[in-house]
Amino acid sequence: MKKVLALGLVFCLLFLTFAGCKPAETATADATAADAAAADAAAADTAAPEAAQSADTGVLNVAIAADIAPDSVTEWTKMFNTDYPDVTLNVMLEDASNYEVTLEPLVAAGEMPDVVGIGCTDWFATLADKGYILDVSGTPGWDAQLDVLKDMYTSRSGVHFAVANGVETELLYYNIDQFTQAGVTSVPTNWQEFLDCCQKLKDAGFQPLAVAGASPNNLGHSFISFGIAHEIVASGFDPDWNVKARDGEYDFSTPEWQAVLNKAVVLRDAGYFQRGYESADLYECMREVSVGEAAMTIQGSYQTGNIIVEGGANIGITTVPWNDPGKEQVGIVIAGDGYAMGKNTTGNVDLATKYFNYVSFEHADVYQNMSGTIPPWKDAAKDMPNAKVNDKLKAAWDASNALVTKSLEPQQAFTAIVYEQVKQFVQAVILGSAEPSQIGDYLNPAQQEYLATLN
């Protein structure tokens, strides 16, 4: 009897070991079913009301970011569960600073969620081209968002793969009281005025500029954004550099590229960065400005809520004066993170589309109200009448938006392999272990490696 039990146990364990394995044919069959469901969904617009009603039951797997406004995910889930009581919603929280950590294993396992939060990066465009992310054109969110966002969320092969949750830019946050005490009577409008302003602040005993030296992610889109905007784009040297660098060989060792971080080095050498900037992370950097330990910082507009805090310093916002005297400023355009539809795993594209529209358009105000970001719509007054945007931020955004020349944020312009080196390079320059002229040494080999990955 014992032997029989032992043998039974052995076979049970062996069965359990292989129970999770799924033959490739079955997986393909699932994909085919999903494709069929997608075809059904395409016809769903004209289907009978009964058919639409039947789609409101089922299971949805979604992965949504909760970084800037984590409560928005909870709120959406509550609302969706109320509106669609027969739908089982499985929500997975993503880390907005690194979507890939959540999504890469799911992509590799063929388990892409029905709706996903994504960043506007080359990797997601590649996923769209490979069919892991579906085309969302025709959805209300896609139609309503700004044209510039549409461009940024269109892949190489023309897949419209996401609706942004906001539109952003890079701005200069400054301490109004410290400016007054240092005798800075007006906000700087060009590079020379900016240097004078820094010197006055330093002379008055303030730390002029807070820099997140220990945060490569942050360094990857502050100084270098404006370096590229002015030296490469506005100068007319190569406004389409990002398209060229994405599609073929590109040389980053030209004098123009070697100059993109020169101004950052000027600031560092003049001692305008805060003490301990080398080991300050992003939140330390923003805290220093928000409590008045440093007078200025250059950050994405999405950080406004972290810098202008209740009971904190009196903070003003303006466009970044990286332009030489006599030249125009350049605005940086950043697509906010977005919502996309993953290649369906539950087979219910119609229901997935409902959730997608729910968070990306119909109830996008839940996120906007909590995060205070600039709405991504062409007609925000009509599509999001209850938007809550800080007045100072609104004014600075309007000023930035009015600038004639625009440039992309590096994270959204470089390919992933090259961008990783960009971050390393900026950090090395800020710390003094590399010179701006070495940019080609960092980026060219990465560009070669990137080209080798293209099949």
Place this chain on the structure above:
Amino acid sequence: MRKDSVRVPSARRVCLERQDMKKTRHVCYYKSIWKWNGALMALPGIVLIVVFIIVPFLMNVGYAFTDYNTASDVPRFIGLTNFRNMAKDRDFWLVCTNTLKLILTYVIGGNVIAILLGVMITNVGRKFGNFVKTSIYFPQLLSMVVVGFLWRIMFSYNNGPINHFLEWIGVPPDLLPQWLGVPALIIPSISTALIWLISGYYSIIYHAGMMNIPMSYYEVSAIEGASKWQEFVHVTLPFLAPSITINTVLLTVESLSAFAVPASMTGGGGPGRYGTTLALWSYTTYFNNHQYGKAIAISVVLGLFAVVLAFIELKILLKKEVGNS
């Protein structure tokens, strides 16, 4: 052939031999059954190890020779290109040096602190023993990411308790160390956090080793007039050699795979690559660069590194153990 040379067995003898043969067959039958049963019992475990460890490991090694990445429809065999790219990378030697520095500081520091804590636990009275053991072991219960952030705050230049303390004892602000900003201090800082995290666990191993040392040796050393230090060096340490061996190998492997604490302490291995270890480099190559083949090649090198180091350590340390020398 002579007739009398043939022994004709008696009926009783035949019967006994038959019984013996039957017994032997019976025993052999059971031996064979148990042998197969034992193998069968081990089969699920073996299958699990093969399916979830051996096969993925071999697949992993295979992928190191391909251009596997998100963009590749089918991974192509590219020979040693990933390994060449890794070796050509401007940060390769820096990352290897960081890893070696971490091994040295972590293994030596971890062993020393764990032995000292082990001695403390062994000598502390029964009344406080459990409290001390629990307190020392407590960091082991924390998430590695939490530990990383905790020590990031501890080492913070402007707001860290360590620099506040240094300021309080009179160190001028300009001389306060940038624990996580100056290249020379980053790896020792990471090592400190890791040692804080694991020393409780390893001190328990040393404590167990110390409890097994016969009291007679201490009695003899006391009669001979040995000081506490001499007692420690000539009695305790030699008997702790097996614990030192296992702890050294475990600490080495742990330092090679250290990832979460360095990542959370340094914001992903910075500044530059001064806080990046091989394990962290593999991670960033995978998740940030999306170069899966290259990331796997780095992890293969890391694995080889671990095997070679563990082998050398075992060779040296086993010789030093009491009874093996």
